[in-house]
Amino acid sequence: MRRTGTSIRRPLLAVSAILAGAGLPDGLAGAGQDTFIAQQSELFTNVTVIDGRGGPPRPSSSVLVWGGRIRDIGARGSVAAPDGTVVVDLSGAYLIPGFIDAHASPQTTQDLRALLAAGITGVRDGATSLAAFEERGRGSFGEDPVPTVYVGGPVLEAGSASHGVVLESEAAAVAEVARQASDEAGFVSVASSVPPSWLVGIARAARRAEVPLWADRRGSGWLLALRAGSAVGSPLISGDSELLPESERGSFEVLADAGQVPARIAWLERVEPEGPDVDRAVTALLSNDSALLPLLASASAPLDCPAEAAPCAPLSDDEWTALQAAWPKAEALLQTFHAQGVRLLVGSDAPRTTPLGEGFHREMQLLVEAGIPALDVLGMATRNGAIELGQLHERGTIEIGKRADFLVLEANPVADIRNARRISLVVIDGRAWALGPDDAWRRVRFN
Template identity: 30%
Template sequence: MHVSVIDVATGATHQDNTVLINGNRISYAGPAADAKIPAGARVIDGRGKFLIPGLWDMHVHGFVYVFSDFAGSLMIANGVTGARDMGYYIDTTLRWKADIAAGREIGPRLVAGVRVDGPVNKARFVAHVVTDEDGVRAVDTLSRKKDGSPRADFIKTYSWVPRAAYFGIAREAKKLGVPFVGHVPYSVSVVEASDAGQRSIEHEDDLMRGCSSRDSLLRARFGDSRSVNAPDQLVIIREQARLLRTSYDPVRCRSVIATLARNHTWITPTLVVYQPYAHAFDSTVTHPEWAKYVPGLVQGGWMRRMAGVTPADSMVVRSYFSFDRTRDLRNAGVKLLAGTDMPQAFVYPGFSLHRELELLVRSGLTPLEALRAATYNPAEFLGALDSLGTIAQGKLADLILLDADPLTDIRNTRRISVVIANGRVFDAVARAQLLKHVETALKH
């Protein structure tokens, strides 16, 4: 009651409002004076506080091996009430999706995709494709079960999808109405991917390739990589950064971005995932205070991945990686999604999404625009504005009560008083219990 409700669609703040929840839906949102409070209702005092829609992390790999038991609790504790899972064992993720929806597990509402790549990628959870026919078959079998019921919510292309298979995926995805998103494979250009109907492009380094006068050379050089193991990935990051630093073409970049805007291709910059490489082992980036919420096996993988990063590497990444591209995308009308690529190195479930919002603002977005990238825009992208994205009667009760105004300082999204996920209330005590449960479980 008596809360300031932020309308992320318009930027307006409606003061002295009351929001009523019945089950998992908002039954009233409007002036407190007009609210009819049911007898016996739990009342949360919102005076001096701000209510926003629950946050979405639109690029996670959250339900992977040892992380699956903890990621959901960490996300909810941080106000992340929705997530787009970008590919692991799809049937495992779908079980988590169903269990969360049924209230058997704690976690964000999920949309789940499956990763498709070329044979160079040896991961067992990847669907491998080579030919046009492989691409068509992958879309058919991954998006639908044998009985015709839905399976994956979308298809994610990865970096080494062969050219023929990529266009097979694009054609069949359009035919079936299945979204396909992901990396821009080295076998195609950014413009070709946008023209082919790729719904979203993940990570800003793919865009940077498109902005390079040496785009064809870059794609030929790294597209024949024989391995996608972590050390080899570091080589790619290092060498690609060096080439991109010296070949940025602003005229070409404006043309590429104009194509993205014209085709309504969305971008998930995942700015936070580059920070450990640009600022190797800087504690303001690696956040050792959050390590207690991460399994030792995962931390070990992070350390191995970062072991080869030198100060010179960090300097190169900093010099080529520019927040200006995110600003240019915004200025051109390209729609942005907030995502973290959790659990890449030092990218933490829930915690790191708030850092991503801060980096979006550092890139030139207003706090409102950054907030939209994690609330309204995900709902629009998913075709779910009728049930998500804003605070209104009839919509799902995914909400965050904040102690300070995020429109004046985006860092205030961290100042959480209460999280409401699918109608379930997590106050300060409940959120602390979620974090303590994860910390305790990881000690045993």
Template identity: 30%
Template sequence: MTRLLRSSAPRRSGHRLLVRGIAVAGVALARGLSAQPAATVTAFTGATLIDGTGRAPVRNATLVVREGKVVAAGAGERIAVPAGASRVPLNGKVIIPGLINAHGHASTAANLATYAAYGVTTVYSLGDEGPEVFAAREAQRRASPAHARVYLAGPVLAPATPDEARAQVSAAVARGVDIIKIRVDDNLGTATKMTPEVYRAVITEAHARGQRVAVHVYYLEDARALLAAGADYIAHSVRDHLVDAGFVNALKRSGVCYSPTLMREVSTFVYDTVPAFFADSQFRAHADRAWMATVTDPARMAATRRSASAQRYKAQLPVAIQNLATLAAAGVPIAMGTDTGPVGRFQGYFELMEMEMMVDAGLSPAAVLTSATRDAARCLRIDQEVGTLEAGKQADFVVLHASPLEDMRNIRRQHSVWIGGARVNTSPR
């Protein structure tokens, strides 16, 4: 972690390809990200393919895409390229599935564009999305977007009674959310925590209506109780204590996934000074300048240095890191997530830093890449659409200059990003 925060600017090519853009139907993108229409059939040739399934990388591979979906992927000598197909030579490059953030926040379509600019092609937005994001979710059901795909939770529910719990779940389901989200946390003793009676009512009602429940937690005992109550997704690290064998075994038996969101913790204390990554040209290419100014305002930085909560989050980050390592080693499914979206939690870039932190925590590069592709998709039940590059799935992928399996810092060395077989404009804004 110390290495990451001191020097986040990796070795990377300065080359960025510019592509022509088209307007996104029904969604105005304030940041100008767009994609060019894919040819009816396109063959991407010559690259090393890491398809996300866990199989070994395939050298000199061919990936065939028709109308936004994968038709075939594998060794070049075994894949027949249809006559008349457009060809995109990628010799010397590496293709990976598009990254999936299993816990982000996207209040606007422009935020979805920013995610895509860093190779995050799908975002599971866990709360408080605006109408634009609901519209984007609906539009992607008809055609591939020119920004990250999005699935959403709608409002973060905060009922005070079981009756309110049932009513709020009913209203969220009526809006067509993909998951229900609640917080069971007292913000380090500064807020009232949702009671077991209320969160059990949320979970029961959600399940009765065919919905799963994602939970924001901080404390081990809350995570244990929520798991026993039937919660479906642990959306943050346990940070107050090291997890014990009972919790590890219960989580493993349940099949419930765990999203560590380490960069959420970093964001609480890193702005006590100007962080090193602010100088990284890759970060600056798409970073929100207003956010940068806000978090580096001298008065705010001084307040961060004095903040007891910031220091507590900083002190307990090693607990979160150790818990991630313990759970991953035990075989608990891990879904890469960051809680990006609030001011100072920079969409897209923080996901790349998160993956590096996960490797620093002791996970292998292969395990981390899988957590950000196949496993994230499985955890969120969107694996029929995304997560791996297999026939019938969306052709969402990132082309890299070098393999992240050799060095996770290579996840930053991006040649191009493709969503639905169309290239995303990743030129600096």
């Protein structure tokens, strides 16, 4: 380790203007400026396709795009293109689905630009309601391309929490779930401040309303939420004493209550990654077809940092040393869930504990360092995120009929996951964009 549901019914996507291409990679000659937008089919060819479905990369492939959709995919020379199709030679490049950050909270247009620069074309905002989203004016982005944002919420909270909706009883929480469902929330999020005793009632209400429940439990109730039917559990280093050997639970709770050692470090030091207590967590995830959102990148900063603390205080040197010493257990725990077929997601927890965009790539790198193959991690960052947002029919893989939302990379991310940062083009709804030397987006037209 290095220190360093169904979506909302109105996905938010900016309308783009035609701009001159700038800073284009080799092989994209012919990109220029136009003043008239016409539906144009484009054949991206001589490219290696990594489709997000788990199969090996497909070299020398072609992808036909028209009307914002992928119309055909095949080996070079096998795809029949309509007359007038513009052929875009991507020799030496790699084409992958756009990334989905399953846990971030972009606050401004600037935040959304940072996400897109990292190749994130879809983001689940787990801390914002639709009303708050619209009040901030984030539906007005001018000419900039931005990711599609999926919102649910507001987050269910209790006590003196300052985010989301603060609830005083289980009955109030159950009523809030019903209210959010009637408002067409894409999912309901429940925070760690909500007492574990409320979780079963909340989960039952979510099932009745047919809205997915995402449980962010950085403490007690992680396993209970999954047993009750939460669609997603997070984070991997949960701090739930129920996942520890019974002999270790008392000492952990004493340390956690005292606050002298960060709870996640004390928990990680005591967990048995292949023990029977973790097996129960695997069973809960698999029996409900639930997903796990690891949030490894956020583990090097305080997990419960108040919003007004900017920036959050880093771990002390002694705490960092202790976390590094215990980190192999986190990796072994992740391997246990992956080996058992638990669906894993990629989320950054940005901007609370990691920078927007950068945190997502750091998360992918930590997953690979933990022993997960890079090809699997790419599927977690694309297909799995689309599954949990109820968007697999639209995005998450390179398949015929889906939205043409994809990235063109300069190098192979399967050989080195860090190559996923080397983005030449971002394509959204079939429109290609590139970042210029001034960090401004330029619309790329091929002719």
